[in-house]
Amino acid sequence: MKAMYHTGKNGLEGLQYTSEAPAKAPGYGEVRIRLKAAGINHRDLFIMNDRTAQDSPLIPGSDGAGIIEEIGEGVDAFRKGDEVIIHPTLGWNHAADVPAVPGIVGGPDHGTLAECITLPADNALPKPVMLSWEEAGVLSLSTLTAYRALFTRGNLLAGEHVLIPGIGGGVATSALLLAKAAGACVTVTSRSEAKRAEALRLSANQAFDSHGDWQQENALGPVDLVMDSIGQSLFSRYFEMLRPGGRIVMYGASSGDELKVPIRTIFFPQVSLLGTSMGSREEYVHMLEYIGRHHIRPVIDREYSLENTRSAFERIAQGEQFGNIAIRID
Template structure:
């Protein structure tokens, strides 16, 4: 079958490990289902896989893609949940120490067919296109869990999103506005800040700029480049929710400010199947949709990877078939 995959780990030149071509048709174990993929979205995790992060060397070659949408054998349209874990034991599959994501142990969604456990598919709402639905399982689910499960925010409170144009960031802006929160956003360029405004941000600022007031919660996916600003921007007793560190970890965490102002730092990773179901229903009820910046045929995936590596994003990058 046709697929986009990582041939081997390449920490320094990740795109050199990218391949577009044929891979063996997958087998379908008992209790699993095959999904004919109609659309799949690109995530930073796919670049980390090309670098060899979070995946053992003997797992290569690995088909990329953590999330997607498509059809079951009977034609039912579905959304793929990319976290494979034991929810029956832990209640929350993201807390299963043996849990994994597609592309870490199991082949991903950048292919004609992906095979996942039967519980890892959910009905696609009629109002979502396959391209829109393909954004839900990773970036939007990560944002949903950060905002509604981990932050403790209530409607009417304020939030700061660090970074204005990535998949998780644009989802946080859209979800926060729909939930009745005051949304502030930082962005490196005027173009990126304008995108956040179009998505519903109440105010936008240059990266590192002093805010007019401190916020109830900060949402961090950047890490070292923004961490000091996040610590300065949150109210005493407020919350910083962290789901990534694309610029690397910060070795100077400003612990004195942390304990003196009693800030909570909360980790967040992807989301559960139940949270994905709630997210899909929230989109149906409110009519909100993901920001798709680039839509490309799967055969042109290298172009999308290049855009993400260079930071040239304006929402989600989606591959379709």
């Protein structure tokens, strides 16, 4: 089968296209899916950057959608030809049973940047009919992460004010759409004027320059919930916007892992700091129901062929995209 392997070098230099990758037969409780489309994420870049020349070849990619082409023993939920979407989190069924580190499709086991993938049948669900193959292919990881952050961890309610710094990435863009569907007011930030304009077009209520005067520009009052994927470069600024008793949900650290925050800015206003990562199968099912009820479709920035996956990753690495990037497999 055709596939993108990562091997030999770290980073994007290690990506290699092949038309001769072996396709794995499904074992007990597994299915093999012929993929129609896949998505790529920052997670794939982090994994490739951490790999060495001594690591075994890996097919990256956590998102995908396709057609069941082979079924292992013990699987009764599917038939050949069923159209499915991939839930990327492995072995995490219930939201409350949080693993130390969630297992994810696409590392350490092979992922979705290939013509076929074999995985547990529990990680395949019926593809939402309203979504195109490309939309279904990019949906899962970013939208599931946003859904858990907003609702399971952030307890977002209608009428609340959400701040989403760094709009443009897949999770942040999904969070904007999900929060607006819930009846929240949403403020976003970006260094890019074009991204701020696009967020406003997608119904954000306010859009600030990431390095501007937020307090001066804010016309919506204090923030109830911050969706933080940035970390140290903006973290101290969230307290300018948060109401007493507000929440910060942290799901990334794109500007670095270390934080230096005066503790009194947390305990006097009784701010809650909440961590989150990915999401469970239970939440994935709820997320699919939610996007169906509200007719939410992921924002696709660009589409690339499997052979041109490296160019797609370069666009993400340079922070140029707004939304998700789709890889056409078939």
